[in-house]
């Protein structure tokens with residue numbers, strides 16, 4: 294990531310807004326903004342990380358649903374460059390391979406930390422798990438509040454966007470899907 298370019302670009306934006314980029318409060322702002330984007334968009338830094346996200350796998354005889362719910366994430370809406378913030382629920386039914394549960398959280402983070410739209414991020418998480426683990430089913434639900442909707446435009450405070458990607462058994466078996474939906478929305 295070219296921090297200098299982001300700095301220069303943001304300084305130009307401030308100028309475009311009619312600001313004095315030399316006043317004390319703004320002097321260091323372009324540098325801070327560049328650093329902030331570096332952190333928020335760290336998923337762009339090394340795309341080769343993607344294939345290692347679910348790298349360490351174990352063979353395990355377990356064929357019930359494995360679910361990690363309420364994984365917090367912050368992502369960046371690529372249409373407005375404002376954050377959307379929420380939680381992810383990720384489940385799969387292993388065929389024979391499982392991964393450490395923290396790898397699922399890491400996968401959510403990787404895709405969150407890029408310019409995104411929520412629908413694509415939901416699909417990317419599900420497809421990676423499908424590709425790497427070849428499970429019997431994958432389910433991913435993302436629930437998020439979009440700043441581009443709550444602080445501007447139609448200003449719908451508190452509205453939550455929900456996206457779902459179901460593969461395999463979660464798509465074909467109503468019972469499996471119902472179990473998943475009930476579990477992610479139970480409070481325990």
Ligand SMILES: [Zn+2]
Pocket residue numbers: 370371372373374375439441442
């Ligand atoms: Zn947006």
